[in-house]
Amino acid sequence: MGTPLKLKRVGGIAEREIEILEVSESRVTARIEGEQVAAQIERLPDGSAMLEIEERRYRIAGSKRPKSIVVAAGPTSAEYQIVEARRGARKGGLTSMSVDAPMPGVILKILVREGGAVSANDPLIVLEAMKTETTLRAESAALIKRICVVVGQRVDHGATLIELAEPLK
């Protein structure tokens, strides 16, 4: 059907691989993180559709934005970035992940350094936006590959702040 897509939630780290295997008028089959998933779909005239998956029904809709895809599945809302597949050899199984700004703001504090290792939930960077301080935390253990911003820098929604790599085993 298509190439597998790697989607990452904006503001998060985890990447999810999804491949649409088959789409017809009434069915969608996909492989999500290696698991085959089947769903019924019923399209509506406004561009949305009713999706029935695992005995639950969701009104789904979405749009392409310049740098992301925004969707809704019933009450769940999500914004994803398509992670570009790395061409060529992947060295030793390492894949890249990044921490992106979930909203526009100013970098207040950078709590990690390049080369350092972090565990799940460790604070990484503090962003100031809308009069609140938001601390972005590691979603899982990782290595800090590159810090892409400096304290005081103004960043846009979706800007890459830190590049991560999988932790050394």
Add this chain to the structure above:
Amino acid sequence: MKRKALKKLLVANRGEIAIRVMRTARLLGLKTVAIFSEADRGAMHVAFADEARLIGPAPPSESYLNIEAVMRAAIETAADAIHPGYGFLSERPQFARAVEKAGIIFVGPTASAMEAVGDKVAARRLATDAKVPVVPGIETADANSVRAFADKVGYPILVKAAAGGGGRGMRVVAESAALEGALESAAREAKAAFGDGRIFVEKYLARPRHIEVQILGDGYGKIVALGERECSIQRRHQKLIEESPSIAVDDKLRARICDCAIRIAKAAGYRNAGTVEFLLENGEFYLLEVNARLQVEHPITEIRFGCDLVAEQLKIAAGEHIPDPVSPREWALECRITAEDAEHDFRPAIGKVSYLNLPTAPGVRVDTFLTNGAEVSSYYDSLLAKIICHGADREDARRRMLMALDEVTIVGITHTTAFLREVIASDYFGRGELSTHFIEDHFANWRNDVTSEKAALIAAALVASRKLGDAEASVSSANGRVDRGADSPWARLGGFQLWERR
């Protein structure tokens, strides 16, 4: 108090409350005036009103909190009444005075009643004089006195700002060693945030329920109570879910608590709508604070008492007498949907709505300002919509709420609906085991469930491969506007209409 027929109402607010107030004003035959900031060009409340005035740039201090600018708009449009909504200037005595001084009717309490209840220390004294129980406390920042008090009532204690409100300017002190530091930093923060560094201290109740009473007072000294609302489910002192009646309040307690609410209101010479908030613990209730305005959650009271509280406010402002309340019926529930990321510490989200579907059904009411294409910015509070459901009993209301929340579909902005849905569906909520710690206790570190994530991923993959209609394309062609993205010259054009510059 004279009777005066109101003709034109200026609503000094924005978002869902501005539209909600204007709808009732229109029903009562009044003309409406909207005020808006640069960030609210194209907002629904502006288009809805009969007239609108731009009052300043986006930051609230330069627009919605700018008394001069608001008054200028009122005078220019010859408004004869102003409704302040909630938040913004609604509890600023200075504003109420400016309005009255300009010969315009302020739809709310008098400035002096506002002052009497707005200062928390003053409210405590008022309550005590009216024989209304207050949380054991001490009105001083002197460390030694506070320490003695804390030793007497036991830790933890709560340091609060006298001029604070809405849960801001508070510090929990768990042990004696942290006392001085907490008093000092709380006073500093209070001075910075509210311009008033006065603090006081209360015993910190372990697991209270938040119970509040809606009161209405006319200009003739009559005050009525319209039952209670339970607002225990909060996060960082922001209410998420409210219901009426409260499962924890029986008829006897209700009579006592409503009676206390009326007594405080009378003592303050209160007029128009207000809410008296209490904390309930182990069958004992204590005054928390008095809110001299209409509250966000007022619809659940409206449904139970078959009334329109904004209409009552306008009638009171026009000099009418208030009737006795009818017997309430049914159970009502409200969920506040906010633009926040519930999976990441509820951090505020901004965005533009590119697809919107909101529920409607018997027993379902939605108060919102959202439209397809609406922009949610970072300047104002994050409330997107209120979903209000009612049913014959609590379970009935709850079932309708689940169905309603399942139908909320918003593309383009992160919102808390899925989180709220799970809270309502939980056994804890079903059993009514509520306290102000409910969210911390049961819903810390919440994540979307796996099936919902799969559905979202499928939606994203279908959009990416153009197998699901791009909702943005549909919006653009529907209203004839072509959205070419952020750097299009079309995006930089200010709002204007062919026949009138607003």
